[in-house]
Amino acid sequence: MTKTEGQEVVLIAVLAVLWLALGFGTDTFFAAANLQNILATVAPVTIIGVGMTAVIVTAGIDVSVGSALAVVMVVVAQMLRDTELALVPAILLGLGVGGVLGAINGVLVAYGRVHAIIITFGTLNIFRFVALQIFDGKEVAGVPAILEFLGGGAEGRSFGIPHAWLLAILLAAGMWFYMRHAPTGRHLYAIGGNAPAARLAGIRVTRRLVGVYTITGVLVGLAACCVIGGGGLVGQSAGTGLELQVIAAVVIGGTSILGGRGSVLGTVLGALLVGTVTSAVTLLGWRSELTALFIGVFILLAVGADLIRERRRRRL
C-alpha cells in the first residue's frame, strides 16, 4: 500500500476555503442551480480524467482526447439524428468508437515504445482529420434530446444530482478501487515507476498499456455523450483544448506527471476546483478573461502545496 493522502487533503482544504468564501461572498453560490451547473460542467473532464490518471500513472500521457472526443461526438450525433437510436445503444456506440480510438493509441504506444506524447500528438492530428471528414463541412444540429439524460438540464438529474456527475463519481470510485487493490491496478504504478523493471518482474507491460489507453478512449466516448447532452449542437471545434483541461485536473490532483504516483480522487477534486474557479469568476462578476489567470494561479497553489509537503517528508 502506498501512502497517498496528502494532495487530496490539501485540495479538500483549498476547495473548502474557496466554497466557504464564495458562500459568504455571494448569495447564489450554494443555490442548487449553481452547484448543479458546476457538477454537470465538470463531469466530462472528470470522466476523461479518470482514465487520464491511469495513463499518467504509467508515465504516459494522452493528448489526443480532444480530437477523439470530436470523432465520437460527430459519429454519435449523426447516428442519433439519422436513425432512431435509443439512449443505451447511443451510449454504447460512443463507448465503442471511443474504445477503438483509445486502443489505437494503446497499441501504438505499447508496441512503438516511444514516449506516449509523441504518438498521441500524432493521433491528435489524425483523429481531428477523421472527425472533419465525418463532419463533411456541416455541423450536426437538431440532435434528438435523447442524450439529455446525461446533460445539464432537468432530464439529466435525479434527486437534484446530475447523472453525468454521478457516473463520473462511480467511475472514479471504481478506478480508485482497481488501482489500489487489484494486482493489475498496482502494476500500473510499477510500470510508471520503472518500466524495464516491471518487465523483469513479469508484469505484462504491453497488455496493461493497451488497457489504460483503451479505457481512456472508452471514457472519452462516455464524456462525448455527456457533452452532446449538454450542448445539442455538435460543431467542428468540439473538444479543442480539452486535453489541457483534463491534464490540468489530473496534475492539480497530485498525480505525478513523471509516473508512478497519483490517485483518481485527486483528479476528481482537481476538476472540481477548476470548475469552481470558472464559475466563481462569473458569479463574482469579474471579467471572464481573468478565469484563465485564476486557473493558472490555482494550479500553482495546489502544486506548490504538494511540493512543500513532499519536501518536508524528504527532510525527515
Added chain:
Amino acid sequence: MTTTTDALLTLTGIRKHYGGVYALQGVDFEVRPGEVHGLVGANGAGKSTLIKIVSGAEKADEGTASLNGEALGDTVKALRAGIATVYQDPQLFGELTVAENVFVGRELRRNYLVDWREQQRRATELLTSLGLSEKLAGQRVADLSVAEQQLVSVAKALAHEARILILDEPSAILTDREIETLFTAIRTLKDRGVGIIYVSHRLDELAQITDRVTVLRDGKVVASEPTKDLTVRQIAELMVGHAINGTTAEAGAPQGEPVLRVEDLNRRNRFTNVSLEVRPGEIVSLFGLVGSGTGSIARAIYGVEPADSGTVRTGQTAMLPGDRSRQGVFATKTVGFNISIASLKGLWLKRKQERRTAIEFIERMQIKTPGPNALIATLSGGNQQKVVLARQLVERPEVLVLEEPTQGVDVGAKEEIHGLVRDIVGQGTAVLLVSSDLPEVMSLAEKILVVRGGRITARFDRGAAQADVLAAAAGDE
C-alpha cells in the same frame, strides 16, 4: 567440460553480441540442484549478460538454454519456471512500499484482489530473515539506502518457490554481517535442492559459499572447477589472464595545513557532530557499516545534500559518487563528454583540448574503449567507473571525496584504481575515502574514522588491527 545428466540448468554454445561488442562467445554452463555455482570474471567479461539470458531479460543470438530439459523463454516464462533473479542494480519501484516490491508482478491474492495483510506478514518474515528491520515493510523503497534496497531485491527473489536463484553481485554493497545473513539464507535454499548462481568480485567469498566456480574471460569460459581445487590467487589470475604482482601499500606523505576542515556538522536523523580534517597528501577514511551515515556525511561535505548546522571549509573539491549508474554516468553520451563535463572553463567549448584530455585519461587509466567518441553505455561497469573517476581527476582537485570507489569493480580494475588514488595523493591531493570495503580502507587510509549511528565513534591510524576497526564499526565492544 563434462555434461552431466542431472544438471538442472544447462546452457550450451551461448553467443550474444551488442552491436560490435561480443559479450558472450560460445559459453557452456550448467547448474545442478543444490549447487552454489560461483560465476566470476573481470568487468565486462559477460557475467551479467549470461544471467540476463537465463532470466529471459535478453535473448541469445545462438545456443540453447534449458531448465530440466525445457527451453527457456521470456521473463514471465522464466519466473513461472522458478528462475528468481537478483539483478546487479536492484530493479525496484521507488514509489511502492517494500512489501509491494517483494511481491510485485506475483501478488498474493484473495478474491482477485491484493491480499495486503498476508503480503505484509510474509514480507516482514522475509525481511527479518535477511536481518532487516521489520518496520521497513511498510516504507517507500525510495526512502531506503542502497544496501537496504539490495536486500529487498534479495527478499523479492526469495518470496516465491525458486528452482534457480541468481544473485548478480549481491554482496557488493553489503557489510560482512549482512553477507553472513545472506549466506545463511543461501545455504537453506541449497539444502532444499535449489540451484544457485552466485556472481561476485569478492573472491574470498567464493570459498565460503560456492561449490563450483566458473571463470569467464572476454565472453569465454576459461575454467569451471570445484571451488576447493582453486585458490583465490589462481582465480584472480584466470580472470585477468596473467599473474598479478602483490601490491605494496605505500604510505602517503601528508604535508602542511588541512585543506578540508569539517566542524560539528549535523543533520537531523542522519549524523551528529561530525568533525574531521584532511591534509594535502593524506587519505582519511570514513568507515561504517551500511546505513551508518557515511554516505550522507560525504554528500553533505561535498554539498549535494543539506546539513542543518556546522561548517565545512574546503579547497577545490570533487566527488566520486557512490551509485555509478544513477549519479555518475551520462549514459547517452560519449566517453569524452563524460570525462570533460566537470572541467569546462570559459564560454566556448575547447574540443581539441577535450579530446586530448580524454585520450590521455583513457591511456593513463587503461580504460577499455575504442576511443573518446564511444558511447559510455557500451562500456562494462568497471570501465564506466574509471571514466567517472577520470572526470574527478582532470581538474587536479585539492580535495577528492571518494564514495565506494571500487564497488562492483573486478580485482584488476580495483588494483588499478587504488594505484591511481595513491598517485593523486602523492601529488598532494587530500582524499576523503568513504568505503564499506574494509581491506580497501585498511590498505589505503592514513586515518580511519569509524562511523556508527551517524557519529564518529572511533579514530584509528594506519596499522591498526582490522578486527579492532570492524568491532568499533559493528558496535560490539
Added chain:
Amino acid sequence: MKRLITDRVLLLFALLVILVVWMSVLGANGYLVAPYDADYLLSSLESFVPLCLLGLAELLVIVSGRGGIDLSVGAMVSLVGMMFGFMVGFWHWPVWLAIAGALVAGAVLGAVNGFLVAWLGVPALIATLATYYAFTSLALVSNNNAPISTQPIQDLHSLTSTVGQVPLQVFTFLLPCAVLAWLLANRTNYGRRLYAVGTNEAAAKFAGLPVVSIRFRAYVLSGMLSAVVAVITVAQFASARPDAGTVGNGMALPAITIAILGGTAITGGIGRVGGVLIASLFVVWLNAGILLAFEDSRGSQYQLLALGAVLVVSALLNRVTLARRE
C-alpha cells in the same frame, strides 16, 4: 542506408528532398492547382520562421531534462506581442528599443517559468500550463481584447519585406537565432552542461554543475525566443493581437511537435538544432504542398492527417531501428 534510418537529421533531409522533388513533378504535370515552384517555397518561409524559432525554444527546454517542456510559448508570444504593441504603437518607442524591451519582457516571462521549474521544482508541464493560462489571460486583459494596429505598428511591416523572394525575417531574425542556438548547443560550455543536466541530473550535481541555474537559463532563452517570434508576428501581420500565439490550436503544440519530429528526446539530454530546422522546413513545405493539391477546403484537413502520420510513422521507425540494433 542504415545511418539514414538511425540518424534523424539525415532521414528528415531525405524526406524533404523526396517531398520537394515529388511535389515539383506533380506540379509540373498539372496535378496541382498551381506550380510548386521556388517562389512559392520561398514565400512559405514566412510561416517557417516562427515555427522554427519556437521549435528551438522547445528544443532547449526539452533537452534540459526532468520532463522539460514549455506549453506557454504561444501565450508568451501573445503577451510579449502586446507589450511590444504598446511600446511601438502607443508609446512610440524607437523600434530597436522596443525590440530590446520585448526581449527583456520575454526573458522575464521565461524567468517566471524557469523559477517555477528550476528553483521550485514544479514539473515543467504543470508550471508552464499554469503560466500558459495566466499569460493568455493577461494578454487579453492588457488592451481590453482589442488588437493594436496604429500607424507605427503598420509601419513595422517593413521588417518583414522580402529579399528576392525570401522573407526578410529569415535573414534578420531566424538565421542569427538559429546560428546562435547551434553555437550555444554545440560549441559552448553552457550547451554541454545543458545536455549533461538533461541526461542525468544527479550525475550533473555530483560533477559540480549548477543544475538549477543551467535549467533556469533554458527557460529564459525559451522566453526570449518567444519574444523574437512575438516581434516577427506583430511585424508580419502589422498588428499586435492579444491572441496571436494562442488562437486556434495555439503555437505551442506545433512547436513541440516540431521539436519531437526533429528528434528531440522527451526524456531530455538529446536533440539537435539541425533536426528542428529541417523538421520545421519539412512540415512547412509539406503543408504548402498539400494546399496546392486541393482546390477546395480539404487541403487544410489533409494537413492534419499528414502531420499526424509523419509523427506516428517516424516514431515507429525509431522503434524498428531500435529493434534491429538489439
Added chain:
Amino acid sequence: SKKEQPPAGGQPRIKVAFVPKLQGIPYFEAMNTGGQKAAQELGIDWIYKGGTTADPGAQTEILKSLIQQKVDVLVVAPNDPDSVVPILADAASKGIKVLTSDTDAPNSVRELFVNQATADGIAHSVIDSLMAPMGGKGKYAIVSCGQTAANLNTWIGVQKRYAAEKYPNATLVDTVYAGEDEAKGVSMAKDLLNAHPDLTGLIGQCTTSAPGVAKAVREAGKLGKVFTVGVGTPNSMKPYLQDGSSSTSILWDVEQLGYLTAWAGAKVKRGEAIQASNNVSAKLPAVKFENKMLLLGDPLKLTKDNVGDYDY
C-alpha cells in the same frame, strides 16, 4: 486526379476564390452554397478554401496558395482585419482583384466590401428584438465567443451605446466569452443566470452561443422569464425558436451573401462599374452600393414563423 485545364482557345473563366474565417461552420458553408449557385448562373469558377481553425496565420497560408494559383479575384472574410492587410497588398500587386466579405479590412487595398448588414443594423436589431419581450427594462447579459473577434466586438460596442441611449432602464450586467463551444456557452449562460437571479435577457452574440443561451434558459426552467436573442443560423435555432426559449434570431440571408460575393467578384474582374443600386438576381433586386460597400440589405429576423424557410 489531373486538374482540368482551361478550355483551349476560349476565354478562360473568371476564378473567384473566397476564403472564410474557417471552414465547416454552417454560416460559411451556406455562403459557399450561395457562391456556387452564383458561379453556375454567372458562368464563373468559384473556389472556397478555408482553414480548420479561425487563425489569421492559417488564413494567410491559404491566401498564399491562392495567389500562387493566380486566381482572378480573392475575397476574404478576415479573422483579423489588420493582419490581412500585408498579404492582400501582395495579392493586388500581382494583379489579383481583392475584396472582403462578411468582415471588412478597411485599412487594406480591397476594392470593395460585401457587407451583410451594417454593424448598426445588426446591433440595433439585436437590442430592439431583445427589448421587445423585456419591455424595454431589466437586466441583461451577453455571451460572446472569441474574445478578439473583431466584428463581434464592434457589434457589442454599438449595442452598448444604442441600448444605453434608447433603453435607459435596461442594464447590461456582464459580457462573457465562451469561445466556439456551445456546451461552454450553455454553462456560462447558466452561471450568469445564477449570478443574477433577476436577469431577464440574454444575448448570444454568435452562431454557437445563440443556441447556447437559449438552451441554458430552457434547462434552467426560466422559459417566459428570461428572454434570449442571438445571432444564430436557422437550423440550430429552430427548436429554440419553436419552444420560445429564443425570441428572435438576427441574421441575414447567408446564401444570398455568398451569391452577392461571387457576383461582386465577377463584376470587379470584368471592370464593370457597380451602380448605386443593382439588380443582382430575382432575390436581390436592389442592392445598394456606397462608399466601396455593397450592402446585402437589412438584417433578417428569424422567428418561429419563418425559420422553416431556410435550410442551413
